[in-house]
Amino acid sequence: MRVGLLGHGAIGSNVAEALRRGVVPGAVLGGVLTRGRTAPPAAVRDLPELLASADVVVEAAGQRALREHGPAVLAAGRDLLAVSAGALADEAFFRELTRPAGARPGRLLICPGALGGLDVVRAAALAGPLASVRLTSSKAPASLVQPWMDEPTAERLRSLRPGDDPVTVFDGDAREAAARFPRNANVAATLALAAGDRAAVRVRLVAAPDTRLTRHVVEFTGPLGEYRFELANLPDPGNPATSGLVAPAVLRSLADLVPGVAWRVA
Ligand SMILES: NC(=O)C1=CN([C@@H]2O[C@H](COP(=O)(O)OP(=O)(O)OC[C@H]3O[C@@H](n4cnc5c(N)ncnc54)[C@H](OP(=O)(O)O)[C@@H]3O)[C@@H](O)[C@H]2O)C=CC1
Numbered sequence: 001m002r003v004g005l006l007g008h009g010a011i012g013s014n015v016a017e018a019l020r021r022g023v024v025p026g027a028v029l030g031g032v033l034t035r036g037r038t039a040p041p042a043a044v045r046d047l048p049e050l051l052a053s054a055d056v057v058v059e060a061a062g063q064r065a066l067r068e069h070g071p072a073v074l075a076a077g078r079d080l081l082a083v084s085a086g087a088l089a090d091e092a093f094f095r096e097l098t099r100p101a102g103a104r105p106g107r108l109l110i111c112p113g114a115l116g117g118l119d120v121v122r123a124a125a126l127a128g129p130l131a132s133v134r135l136t137s138s139k140a141p142a143s144l145v146q147p148w149m150d151e152p153t154a155e156r157l158r159s160l161r162p163g164d165d166p167v168t169v170f171d172g173d174a175r176e177a178a179a180r181f182p183r184n185a186n187v188a189a190t191l192a193l194a195a196g197d198r199a200a201v202r203v204r205l206v207a208a209p210d211t212r213l214t215r216h217v218v219e220f221t222g223p224l225g226e227y228r229f230e231l232a233n234l235p236d237p238g239n240p241a242t243s244g245l246v247a248p249a250v251l252r253s254l255a256d257l258v259p260g261v262a263w264r265v266a
C-alpha cells in the first residue's frame with residue numbers, strides 16, 4: 001500500500017520517517033506534498049503527482065489543506081485518512097466530502113489523532129442518543145494563541161507561568177471550537193462525528209500553565225451507562241500544539257488499511 005502524505009510538519013515528518021523504517025508492514029511512503037517551505041524526502045510538486053504515487057492519502061497539513069485537496073483525492077478514487085477533522089464542522093464542506101464525486105470515489109476516514117476511546121463513543125451512540133457529551137482540553141497556554149485574538153488576550157496567554165491559575169479560553173460547541181482553534185480543536189470535531197450529533201458536543205479549552213501534558217477529558221451519558229475518560233499526551237517536540245500521539249495514531253490507522261490484515265482490534 002503506497003501512502004501519499006499531505007504535510008511534512010510535526011505529524012507528517014514522523015509518519016514519513018516511520019514508514020521508511022518499515023513500522024507498518026505492507027505500507028510504503030509514496031510521495032509527500034507540502035507548500036514547498038521545506039524539501040522533504042519523496043517530495044512531489046503537485047496533487048496529481050501525489051495521487052500518482054499513492055493508493056491512500058494522509059492529510060496532516062491543516063483544515064485549509066483538507067478543504068483544498070480533499071475533494072480531488074476522493075474523486076480520484078483514493079482513500080483519504082484525515083487528521084484535520086475540524087474542517088468537517090462546516091456543514092457545506094461536510095456534505096461535499098461525505099458525498100464525493102467520481103465514478104468510484106475513495107473513502108473518507110477520520111483518524112482518532114490525539115484522542116482515544118472513540119470505539120466506546122461510537123458503540124454507545126448506536127444504542128441511542130448520547131447526552132451531555134463534553135470535551136475539556138487543557139494544554140500549554142502559548143499553543144492556544146490565535147491570530148484573531150486581541151493583543152492583550154494573546155499576551156496574557158503567552159505570559160502565564162507555572163503557579164498561575166488556568167484560564168478558560170473557550171466554552172461553546174464543537175463546531176465553533178474547531179473553527180476558532182483550527183490547530184487545537186480537531187479532536188472536538190472528531191468526538192462530535194463519533195457521537196453522531198455534530199452540534200451536541202460541549203467543548204472547553206483551557207490554558208494550563210502548570211503541566212507539560214496536553215489533557216483531553218471526554219464525558220458523556222448514554223442509554224447504557226455513564227462514561228468518563230482522560231488522555232494526557234506529551235506534546236510533539238516539533239509543534240507543542242500537537243500531541244505526540246497523533247503520528248502513531250496515523251500509523252495505526254494505516255496499518256488497519258493494509259490489505260490482507262487478518263485480524264484487528266477495531
Ligand atoms: N486530530 C488531531 O488529533 C489533530 C489534528 N491536527 C491537525 O494536523 C495539522 C498538522 O499538524 P502538524 O503536523 O502539527 O502541523 P505543522 O505546522 O507542524 O505542519 C504542517 C505541514 O502541512 C503543510 N501544509 C500546510 N498547508 C498545506 C497545503 N495547503 N498543501 C500542502 N501542505 C500543506 C506544511 O507545509 P510547509 O512546510 O511547506 O509549510 C507543513 O509541512 C494541524 O494543522 C491540525 O489541523 C493536529 C493535531 C492533532
Ligand SMILES: O=C([O-])CC(=O)C(=O)O
Pocket residue numbers: 113114182183184185186187188214233241242243246
Ligand atoms: O494534538 C492535540 O492534542 C489536539 C489538537 O491539537 C487538535 O485536535 O487539533
